[in-house]
Amino acid sequence: MRLPIYQVDAFTDRVFAGNPAAVVPLESWLPDPQLQAIAAENNLAETAFFIRNGEGYELRWFTPAVEVDLCGHATLATAFVIATILEPGRGRMDFATRQAGTLTVTRDGDRYTLDFPNRPPQPAETPDPTLLAALGGPAPVAILSGRDYLVVYESADAVRALAPDMALLSKLDKWAVCVTAPGDASGEGGVDFVSRLFAPAQGIPEDPVTGSTHCMLTPYWAERLGKTVLTARQVSARGGELLCELAGDRVKIGGQAVLYLEGSILV
Incomplete structure (x- = not known):
């Protein structure tokens, strides 16, 4: 069987930056082990698979190791493929997950806006005792919890300098660990906050740009900074930019994407 595949760099306006995602359109769902095997073979943070369902689509995401509940950059990549290649000019895409x-993803020129759930973090009263040992670095100013740990530092420099112990991180009791701090003028001026995300247990030592974790970051920083529209940068090696908006029980996450690769796979 020959399947089309696209590789898209998401949350960036240029190739070799942002977060690469594979996008595989399907006529119907393949068995789950086959989907997981394709994602493992791609060896990217996420592979998105989707099928047409009436006027909308069904969408699933896989890391090289597991299926995930929510993924931002691969949703953006999928919308980009639909709106620029498969159905050029389409301005709105609804994905059932x-x-x-x-x-819902809407397109306005080169910018795509994801309509995602608001997932505000809560104080982590009893964080895993190995968390800080795994992260290293200075003492954080706060530790919160949702799907992931959210560890808040005083400065963007502290976030950039972290060199976590991935073996220890993989043993934690959360899906991933997100670290964050306010933006500053020493390289991240012009953004409200920065972040990094580590998920070694899911086959992703460090994710380049993570849309889904901004469902947690946006409400946190909106409350702390007293504003509902925020600019963000994920300070991984590749880096990426996001425009975030708190909208009630939803979070709007905006960004751009570019095509890197188009081809086919044989399964």
Whole structure:
């Protein structure tokens, strides 16, 4: 069987930056082990698979190791493929997902806006005792919890300098660990906050740009900074930019994407 495949760099306006995602359109769902095997072979943070369902789509995401409940950059990449290659000019895409409900992506020129659930973090009263040992670095100013740990530092420099112990991180009791701090003028001026995300247990030592974790970051920083529209940068090696908006029980996450690769796979 020959399947089309696209590789898209998401949350960036240029190739070799942002977060690369594979996008595989399907006529119908393949068996789950086959989907997982394709994602493992691609060896990217996420592979998105989707099928047409009436006027909308069904969408699923896989890391090289597991299926995930929500993924931002691969949703953006999928919308980009649909709107620029498969159905040029389409301005709205509705994706039915298995755990995150219906996600809508709208296009305005080169910018795509994801309509995602608001997932505000809560104080982590009893964080895993190995968390800080795994992260190293200075003492954080706060530790919160949702799907992931959210560890807040005083400065963007502290976030950039972290060199976590991935073996220890992989043993934690959360899906991933997100670290964050306010933006500053020493390289991240012009953004409200910065972040990094580590998920070694899911086959992603460090994710380049993570849309889904901004469902947690946006409400945190909106409350702390007293504003509902925020600019963000994920300070991984590749880096990426996001425009975030808190909108009630939803979070709007905006960004751009570029095509890197187009081809086919044989399974």
